[in-house]
Amino acid sequence: MNAPIELRADETFVLNVGPQHPATHGVLRVKMEMHGEYIVNAETVIGYIHRMHEKMGELKTYPQFLMNLSRMDYLGALGYSHAHVLVVEKASGIVVPERAEYIRAIMVELNRIASHLFWFGAFVMDLGGFSPLMYALQDREHILDMLEAVxxxxxxxCYFRFGGLYNDVDDDFIAAARRFVPRMRKSLKKYRxxxxxxxxxxxxxxxxxxxxKEICRKYGASSAVARGSGINFDVRKNEPYSVYPQFDFDIPVYPQGDSLARYMVRMDEIEQSLRIVEQGLDKLPGGPIMPEKKPKLIKPPPGDYYQAVETARGSFGVRLVSDGGKTPYRLKLRSPTYSNMHLFDEACRGMMIMDALAFMGSLDLVIPEIDR
Amino acid sequence: MVAYFTEIYNGLVSLLVGMGITFKEFFKPTVTVAYPYETLTMCARYRGHIELVPDDEGNPRCVVCGLCEKACPSNCISLGGEKPEGGKKKVLTSYVLDFTRCSLCGSCVEACTFGAIDFSKEYNLASRRKEDFIFDLYKRLEERRP
Structure with a gap:
């Protein structure tokens, strides 16, 4: 009756991970062809949360599209808005006051720390440790409180505007940020x-x-995935934008290329972001946060514009093709996780399934950002 | 053989270090709030759904210019106004916000040059019916009138 099923030595079966699975952190589906515990072939299936952000960009006017960017990557939203406002400012020649750019950089770095903290907690939870998630969320909460107050x-x-910012920071924020930096350094020691x-x-x-390095270049990987494999590329250093040339910070690079290297790059990046926040607070100039002469209607002259920024997940780029109208002719959003994720199919062949899920965690995937 | 025992020793040490940290955290004060029994006050700049701002007499400040309607990316605002008999200015008769489509970007508040709309501090919004999120802000203002 209950005779065990005889498997041939080369027999494989298909394992379906997701689209609703805790380890995929969103609606990502992976079809895995398994031989016992080993992966023979894997195929990532995306598109479960596609919302046509690029099409919306063509239909909405420039200011109306502002809030869409933060819906793409909900963990590091400010970096994405930064790319959009920078490309539109470049296209329409709006000059941003220095104070606004400094505040933008501080906010983006704080958001990057919050994003990395959440990734850290979720990644360790994927591996079976629960407490670090709670400690990471507690630290992240301090950042969210600061950002919420502003x-x-x-x-x-929806904080950045073309030409400046929605709100100015107050003394409470600066005091809170100054208190936060040493506290976070202490927490980093604890995490270590x-x-x-x-x-x-x-x-x-x-x-x-x-x-x-070759596979990273082949798929266009960026962020910690590329830097963990020894590729020293960071848009903040290689193609400087905003006020980043004014800051003194390092790009952590690890040559090993394994999951631990990617982990170490992100943990070191938190420390570097803290340095940028500290310097930004010291150098924060006074003045307005919006330019005096701001065009009422934003209509960039016809042309093709591109701006890349380094977000928490890698280099994010916005290509804007304008025909001189109220809405863009084309708005292409180059999302970093899309490239980082496609490594997975090729790289996980021959890996055990637990290692593959740990590897997937180390890629730091945010699915709404892949599908956008 | 030596490597084997060193590994066991190192494993034990890292286990004890980790347990020591979680043990210390165990006695730290609680940082969470037992919502819904306790609630936090929202910060001054909190962006909830919009609300009409009354003038000194309790009438809406809105002049029915329709700038907020145009600024909204998702067309959630619809205004109604009419000229009263003998009056010169338009008077607001209805202000409907479809909160099911609103993404709280704040474009409407920025577009308003009369200071007639502002963010509310409300965040306890939950319902099983879609109609509960279609707010008639004019009616809400009338209800708040002293």
Whole structure:
């Protein structure tokens, strides 16, 4: 009756991970062809949360599209808005006051820390540790409180405007940010002792899923995925924008290419972002946050414009083709996670399934940003 | 052989270090709030759904110019106004906000040059019926009138 099923030695089966699965952090589906515990072939299926942001960009006027950008990546929303406002300002020749640019940089860096903290917690939870998520969320909450007090919302900010900002920062924010920096440094030490130096954690990541430079270049990977494989590329340094040339910070690069290297790059990036926030607060100039002469109607002259920024997830670019009208002719959004994720199909072949899920966690995927 | 025992020793140390940290955190004060029994006050710039601002007499400041209607990316605002007999200016008769489509971007508040709309601090919004989120702001203002 209950005779065990005889499997042939080369027999494979298909395992369907997602689209509703805790390890995929959203609606990503992975079709895995398995041989026992080993992956023979994998195929990522996307499109479950496609919302036509690019088409909306063509239909809405420039100011009306502002709030869409923060709906793409809900963890590091400000970086995405930054790219959009920068490209429209470049196209229509709006000069941004220095104070506004400094505040933008501080806000984006704080948002980057919040995003990395959430990733850190979720990643460790994927590997089976629950407490670090709680500690990371507690630290992230301090940032969200600061951002909420200035921007008015906690997650999907609509803070940047063409030419400046929606609100000015007050002394309370500056004091809170100054208090936050040393507290975060202390927490980083705690995370180092609790997670990074933990033997089980290291054994699950060290040497797992090594990515070569070639595969990163082939798929156009950026952020910690590329920097963990020894590619020293960061838009903030390589194609400087905003006020980033004024800041003194380093780009963490690890040559190993394994999951631990990607983890270490992100943890080091938190420290570098703290340095930028500190310097930004010291250098913050006075003055207006909106230009005196701001065009009422935004109509960039016909042309083709591109601006890339370094967001928490990699280099995000906006290509704007204008025909001189009230709405763009074409608005292409180059999302970093889309490129980072497509590595997975090729890189996970021959890997065990637990390692593959840890590898997927180390890519830092945000699905609404892939589908956009 | 030595490597084997060093590994066990290192594993034990990292286990104890981790447990020490979680043990210390256990005695730290609670940072969470037992919502809905306790609530936090919203910060001054909190962006809830919009609300009409009354003037000194309790009438809406709105002059029915329709700038907010045009600024809205999702067409959630519809205005109604009429000229009263003998009056020169238009008077607001209805201001309907379709909150099911609103994404709280604040374009309407920025577009308003009369200071007639402002963000509310309301965040306890939950219902099973879609109609509950189609707010007649004019009616709400009338209800608030002392």
């Amino acid at each position: 921007t008015g919302s906690r997650l999907t900010y 002792r609790l997670v990074t130096d933990n033997v089980i954690f290291r054994k699950r990541l060290e040497g797992i899923a090594p990515l070569s």
